[in-house]
Amino acid sequence: MFGHRLVADDPIGVVPTKSECLVGVWSEVSDRVDIAEERHIHGPRLRRAVPSAPMRWSQLFVPTLRDAPNDAVAPSHQLLVRGGFMRQLHAGHYSMLPLGWKVHQKVAQIVREEIDALGGQECLLPTMHPAAIWKESGRWDTMGEIMFRLTDRKGAENALSITHEEIFATVASELSSYKQLPQIWYQIQTKFRDEARPKSGLLRVREFHMKDSYSFDVDAAGLDVAFERHDVAYRRIFERLGVPSIAVQASSGAMGGDSSVEFMTPSDAGEDDVVLCPDCGYSANIEKATSALPSIDDGAAGELEMFDTPGVRTIKALAEFDGGAAADHQLKTLVMILDGTVTLVVVRGDHQLNTQKLADVTGAIDIRPAETEETVAALGAHPGSLGAVNVTDHPIVADLALQGRVNMTTGANIDDKHHRGVSVERDLTVGQWADLREVSAGEACVNCGTALTIVRCIEIGHIFKLGTKYSEAFGVNVSNADGKVVPVQMGSYGIGIGRNMAAAVEANHDDKGILWPMSIAPFHVVITLMRVDDDMLAAGQTIYDELRAAGIDVLLDDRDARAGVKFADSELIGIPLRITLGPRGLKEGNAEYTERASGDTSDVPLSDVAAKAIEHVRAALAS
RNA sequence: CGGGUUGUGGCGCAGCUUGGCAGCGCGCCUCGUUCGGGACGAGGAGGUCGGGAGUUCAAAUCUCCCCAACCCGACCA
The missing domain is CATH 3.30.930.10 (Bira Bifunctional Protein; Domain 2)
Known part of the structure; x- marks a missing residue:
């Protein structure tokens, strides 16, 4: 009874040595005797070399799952949960379990x-910071909702x-x-x-x-x-x-x-697009990237003329409309609200606005598209017939690609009517010229002209x-x-x-689980015992001690489980090296040595296997 | 914040249409047989069916309200 309480209540590492326990108590918890003896024999030396407690899988909390939780989509999310590294508390907050924290x-x-x-x-x-310090820099207001704020008992505001x-x-x-x-x-x-x-x-x-x-x-x-x-x-x-x-x-x-x-780092799980030149190495976040555009011959500047465009509401429709214009000869007028001010943002018909660029060049903090009612109130027409020609009561920001363009077509701010013959610099009161457009794949690199590629990345x-x-x-x-x-x-x-940590998993996994780099693997080596009997435990313990003495992070899989379960788990949690001890090999004096990443397996004499692993780990960590 | 999806034991799911004993697989516990790639048999434990209100003799199931998580978008250092 007493012995069982000991097991239940005492965390690994504070188990008393055998001599401190009543004889008989320990017979009920024989595996703990091994730990106690190990600490008794090797304790002082290990304490210096590696401060953590001996690691036996049977005592570790590693709640692996056979199925990924259905709300996990990204590979790193699935594998870190399946592998027992972490659990979610609520959206955006995770508990790090022993393996994950390691x-x-x-x-x-x-x-x-x-x-x-x-x-x-x-x-x-x-x-936790007083609001005053954030007000001093001005960011109490500009940071917006991203900042958690709380009020203390005195009513003072604070920020996390x-x-x-x-x-x-x-x-x-x-x-x-x-x-x-x-x-x-x-x-x-x-x-x-x-x-x-x-x-x-x-x-x-x-x-x-x-x-x-x-x-x-x-x-x-x-x-x-x-x-x-x-x-x-x-x-x-x-x-x-x-x-x-x-x-x-x-x-x-x-x-x-x-x-x-x-x-x-490139990953489908990322949230950023990066523009890359495969030739000269140009690389920029799409929020910053530029490209070279082929010049367009607009002919001689014509006269501004309004014409009827019944039912034409989109760039595409106007391009197909008889008497319309190709998308790159159109002006796209976006009505945006910048910190409460109605602002017209003008880009070429076939270009997309990048809102981060708009924010950077205008310094605006709160940017959103105008609602239809706001648009009608500001310009007198509905989306689809909007333009900036002769507009003077709202600021106009225009994309650099429009400088010098003539004979352009754009909405006339009257439903179902457009202007043609627009000379941008003549007919628009542009208050600010800026690079606003988002680069598309295939456009030419500004440095060398090579076609740009776009890659999804994690920052x-x-x-x-x-x-x-x-x-x-x-x-x-x-x-x-x-x-x-x-x-x-x-x-x-x-x-x-x-x-x-997650990015490392995104970059290093296969269909069986994680492939941790040696540098951040929760353990460098796992010793997998095919049977948990005295001979096997003794052989495993010897190798374990050798590795520990060399400062290697090693886990002894002493669980009473079948081979397949142990293999699958160790592959899932991604331990780079596995030393397998089985009855067959043991009889011949061999251990099995397996590299997780390649799956390569070889027989190694028991007397050499620890040295081989030590060398392997040290080489990997040194590189 | 907009759009969508989903909430049923630790994980994965069925049951909901048509209200009537809360189920299955994995996992867990006990015993036995097994034991080199996620064993088998027998027995067992574990669930306020996201929450609240309503309808009803009776609600996982129908109605209303709320909450949460996930995905897409917006936003974001």
Whole structure:
């Protein structure tokens, strides 16, 4: 009775040694005697080498599932749930189970090592912030609904951390001299973002760990160095994580600042489109990408003329209409509401507006298409007959591709009537020219003319040159070498830990399960016992001890289960190496050595198998 | 926020049309036989059928309201 309570109540690792227990109690829990003896014999040495408790699958909580939950679609989502790495609490919030947390910590540790290597100093800042600090930068208002806000008992407003530019800037306001610079500070800490639509398991969540680092330099040249160092470190991180990465030009969005680079990994589960030139290497997020357009001969500018177009409501219909015009000779007029202001956005008939580009060039925060009633109120006509000709009471933003175009056709702001002979610069009061159109696959690269491709990607990291936006808001000033007080140049750099864990699965899986890279595998090696008897346990234990002593992360599959179950589980959870001990091989003095990724299997003498695995793991980790 | 789908034991599902004992497969527990690729037999445990209200002698099933999750879109660092 007492013995059973011990098993139920005591977590692995605090089991008393045999000598501390009453004789007889332990006979009821014989497997625990093995653990106790192991700790008794090897405890001190293991404690130094590997601080964690011995890992026996029979004692591990790894709730694997034979079927994926039906609401999981992305491979990483399915496999991380099926493999017992995590469970969902509610939309966008996941509980990390022992296996999942182990991987998460390994990912975080790789990131930590690489940021340390570039001179980063780890900190930990609060996750709850007073509203005042966000009001100081202006982002209390501009961040919108993405920020979780809560009110405390005194009625004071607070925010949960979405990012930490403001908070690090307040810390940095203690900097006073260029002699203290450069500084790079970072943390690996929880972020909360009230995403409109959490999805795909860990790929888009509302609560997650991020490594965010911040650089502080006296001048732009210093910022360039910090940025470049992060660029290099990030590439190394993704390489170590086994996640293929592409660095692309990106929109800075709500971060502000001069320029930013995103790191992307190709995946159907992603949410971003990346424009790539297969020839010269041009790469940009579609929110930023441009392309070269063939020139169009419009002939000589004609006169503005209104004509009847009964029932014509679309670009396509006008192109087919007798007396109409091809789509690339039409103007598409989009009525948008930018921060409450009705704005006409004009692009070529066959082009699509990219709203992020519109946001970037106008600085607008809240952008939405106008409702039909708003459109009619503003222009006097319904969608399908809209145009910007002679409109002066609303701002007009036009795409660069329309500069110099003449003889264009567009809606006349009277239902069932259009204008032809439109000279864009003559007939439209364009307040702002900007690159607004979204690149399509097959268009020519701006650098080399090669046809561009578009690839779906997951954003796995993002680095920003912030400049002085936050240092000016928070008074982060230092004296430079000339004795002049200048605002510090800041950069910020983010990697989502859980998202990279998921991205690693997206990039490394097969029909049987996950193929973890050695660097972040929950265990490097699993020792699979085909039968759980004394001989087998003893043989497994010997190899286990050897691997543990070498610092290898090893799991002993001592479960009383059939071979197929053990094989399938170890393949599902993706342990890179498997040492199988079976009665046949044992009789001959051999173990079976299997690589998860290739499936290659060979017989290895029992006396050599641990050494082979150690060498294998070390080689994999060193690369 | 708009559109769509789905909520029934831990996971996967049937039952709902036509109201009438809450079922199946996997998993779990016990015993036995097995044991190198997700065994077999026997016995067992486990469910306020997402929640509330209503209709009815009777609701998983019909009606109304609400909630949640997922997918597409919008949005997004």
